[in-house]
Amino acid sequence: MNWRAILAIYRHEIARTLRSITQSIVSPVISTALYFVVFGAAIGGRIQEVEGIPYGAFIVPGLIMMTVLTQSVSNASFGIYFPRFTGTVYEYLSAPISYLEIVTGFVGAAATKSLVIGLIIFATAHLFVDLPVKHPVWMIGFLVLTCLSFSLLGFIIGIWAANFEQLQVVPLLVITPLVFLGGSFYSISMLPGIWRTVALFNPVVYLVSGFRWAFFGFSDVNPALSLVAVLAFMGICLTITWWIFRTGYRLRT
Amino acid sequence: MPSIVSIEQVRKTYATGLTALHAVDLRIEEGEILALLGPNGAGKTTLISMTCGISSITSGRITVGGHDVARDFRAARRMIGLVPQELTIEIFEKVIDTVRFTRGLFGMPPDEDYIRRLLTRLSLWEKRDARIRELSGGMKRRVLIAKALAHQPRVLFLDEPTAGVDVDLRRDMWEMIDELRGDGTTVVLTTHYIEEAEAIADRIGVINRGRILLVEEKETLMRRMGRKQLTIELAEPLGAVPAELASYNLELGDEGRELVYAYDKAAERTGIASLLAGLTAAGIRISDLRTAQDTLEDIFVHLVRAEDREAEPEAADPEARAAEQAEVYP
Ligand SMILES: Nc1ncnc2c1ncn2[C@@H]1O[C@H](COP(=O)(O)OP(=O)(O)OP(=O)(O)O)[C@@H](O)[C@H]1O
Ligand SMILES: [Mg+2]
Numbered sequence: 001m002n003w004r005a006i007l008a009i010y011r012h013e014i015a016r017t018l019r020s021i022t023q024s025i026v027s028p029v030i031s032t033a034l035y036f037v038v039f040g041a042a043i044g045g046r047i048q049e050v051e052g053i054p055y056g057a058f059i060v061p062g063l064i065m066m067t068v069l070t071q072s073v074s075n076a077s078f079g080i081y082f083p084r085f086t087g088t089v090y091e092y093l094s095a096p097i098s099y100l101e102i103v104t105g106f107v108g109a110a111a112t113k114s115l116v117i118g119l120i121i122f123a124t125a126h127l128f129v130d131l132p133v134k135h136p137v138w139m140i141g142f143l144v145l146t147c148l149s150f151s152l153l154g155f156i157i158g159i160w161a162a163n164f165e166q167l168q169v170v171p172l173l174v175i176t177p178l179v180f181l182g183g184s185f186y187s188i189s190m191l192p193g194i195w196r197t198v199a200l201f202n203p204v205v206y207l208v209s210g211f212r213w214a215f216f217g218f219s220d221v222n223p224a225l226s227l228v229a230v231l232a233f234m235g236i237c238l239t240i241t242w243w244i245f246r247t248g249y250r251l252r253t
Numbered sequence: 254m255p256s257i258v259s260i261e262q263v264r265k266t267y268a269t270g271l272t273a274l275h276a277v278d279l280r281i282e283e284g285e286i287l288a289l290l291g292p293n294g295a296g297k298t299t300l301i302s303m304t305c306g307i308s309s310i311t312s313g314r315i316t317v318g319g320h321d322v323a324r325d326f327r328a329a330r331r332m333i334g335l336v337p338q339e340l341t342i343e344i345f346e347k348v349i350d351t352v353r354f355t356r357g358l359f360g361m362p363p364d365e366d367y368i369r370r371l372l373t374r375l376s377l378w379e380k381r382d383a384r385i386r387e388l389s390g391g392m393k394r395r396v397l398i399a400k401a402l403a404h405q406p407r408v409l410f411l412d413e414p415t416a417g418v419d420v421d422l423r424r425d426m427w428e429m430i431d432e433l434r435g436d437g438t439t440v441v442l443t444t445h446y447i448e449e450a451e452a453i454a455d456r457i458g459v460i461n462r463g464r465i466l467l468v469e470e471k472e473t474l475m476r477r478m479g480r481k482q483l484t485i486e487l488a489e490p491l492g493a494v495p496a497e498l499a500s501y502n503l504e505l506g507d508e509g510r511e512l513v514y515a516y517d518k519a520a521e522r523t524g525i526a527s528l529l530a531g532l533t534a535a536g537i538r539i540s541d542l543r544t545a546q547d548t549l550e551d552i553f554v555h556l557v558r559a560e561d562r563e564a565e566p567e568a569a570d571p572e573a574r575a576a577e578q579a580e581v582y583p
């Protein structure tokens with residue numbers, strides 16, 4: 001393993017984030033705070049509680065997941081798309097590094113950034129609501145796994161995208177709907193019959209549910225199933241990434 | 254001693270179906286400066302990209318320092334530094350950070366002392382904390398060179414290092430390349446400028462339409478290919494070349510006031526003496542003589558043109574050719 005290369009990529013990506021700190025960290029925090037105000041205060045006034053949890057607190061895990069998910073995808077996809085766009089990708093291709101090292105550097109940095117954002121939102125949430133965490137280790141575990149697997153997905157999108165539109169289209173058309181329908185703001189059990197079944201095909205449901213279980217100790221689906229779903233998703237992304245580098249898809253001419 | 258870079262029967266067909274290189278063979282010796290000369294689209298960048306790992310190799314084999322660039326890519330790439338043709342560089346970064354980054358990417362431990370010397374030599378030390386977007390184009394190119402040298406490679410590929418660079422900077426660049434050779438670094442550069450190859454290269458390779466036409470020592474090349482021309486100025490203009498001098502393939506120029514004779518300087522008999530005797534015998538009076546030698550540029554144009562004619566005889570339209578030439582030599 002070329003650890004120095006991994007570290008170089010990682011630091012380079014983190015430095016890029018720090019150069020645009022406002023945009024990178026402050027904006028997701030502000031938008032989450034807005035969700036709190038809109039969903040927590042406005043709707044929370046009508047829905048008192050869900051399964052015994054005050055609505056304001058109930059939506060926190062979903063909110064964190066939602067932000068972390070979209071952030072992971074956009075950080076990682078932009079991270080690799082940018083050098084492809086500017087042409088500086090030649091440096092990665094001509095360096096003595098394997099695909100595993102490139103992915104570790106890029107995805108590690110993107111996941112770190114979204115993890116930090118997730119934790120900041122978690123801290124911010126304490127200002128608004130009382131927030132118990134029943135299984136802190138699982139909470140961190142789910143968070144880290146989500147950051148990693150969706151950064152991987154972002155990486156794949158960043159390599160696949162042929163232009164800036166495509167880079168935006170997948171998050172907008174695929175990720176956002178999945179996230180909104182993923183039970184961030186409600187429990188699956190609140191859905192009418194058929195939609196409950198449909199929801200089970202949405203991978204985000206498993207993430208949010210598992211994450212929420214780590215907070216409150218109850219969930220829509222079995223937390224073990226959530227864990228399996230996350231790991232399976234990560235496995236799929238890893239396989240695609242491996243294939244990308246083996247074939248040089250969109251990278252090596 | 255084995256060659257530092259060895260390219261054997263390398264072929265490149267792009268996904269578009271275009272074959273950019275046809276079974277190219279090329280050996281680059283340690284410590285030399287090799288200039289690859291060729292018109293636009295000849296395949297220079299393609300060849301470099303395959304050696305450096307940016308493009309895949311359709312068939313054939315490339316080794317650097319004995320390491321196969323595909324199978325043993327780590328060892329091979331560690332030895333290579335690449336300055337790409339385009340100014341591709343992240344413009345928001347600081348000069349010194351981007352150089353450190355490349356060094357790390359190549360798995361080298363930090364060495365601030367080396368980086369200071371490198372930047373100083375490239376006249377970038379004063380600018381080390383400047384963001385790259387604040388630099389001029391020539392400086393950006395030097396930053397790219399600093400990056401390529403950040404991991405102390407043994408072979409440096411410079412893809413058109415002096416494109417869009419002013420005369421002074423070009424001279425600086427040549428000096429720097431010469432210094433690199435002094436350190437034992439092998440340098441491969443591509444260029445459209447013949448005078449550049451003439452000025453700094455030890456050997457010159459001419460590439461056209463995906464084929465290497467020749468690779469030779471610069472001096473040998475100029476000697477072997479160097480045709481000379483004798484121009485004979487006449488006291489009185491001639492209407493036509495006299496029939497008895499037909500065997501010399503003379504050309505009449507300057508509205509009949511000049512006879513031009515092309516000969517090979519290296520040949521045992523240049524034919525000059527007999528030609529002059531023949532002129533005298535024909536009663537032609539000579540007012541002056543002048544000789545001129547082919548430059549590398551003439552040689553190059555000759556080679557490429559001859560090959561282009563072979564490749565597509567129907568395209569022998571002189572006007573199109575002139576336009577093409579104008580493009581190659583702006
Ligand atoms: N990525 C690519 N996909 C398809 N064809 C390509 C690609 N890159 C280069 N080519 C084609 O391969 C041929 C050789 O291109 P190359 O860039 O190697 O030429 P070059 O000698 O470097 O030219 P120049 O002096 O203009 O830089 C050209 O016909 C070019 O159009
Ligand atoms: Mg080129």
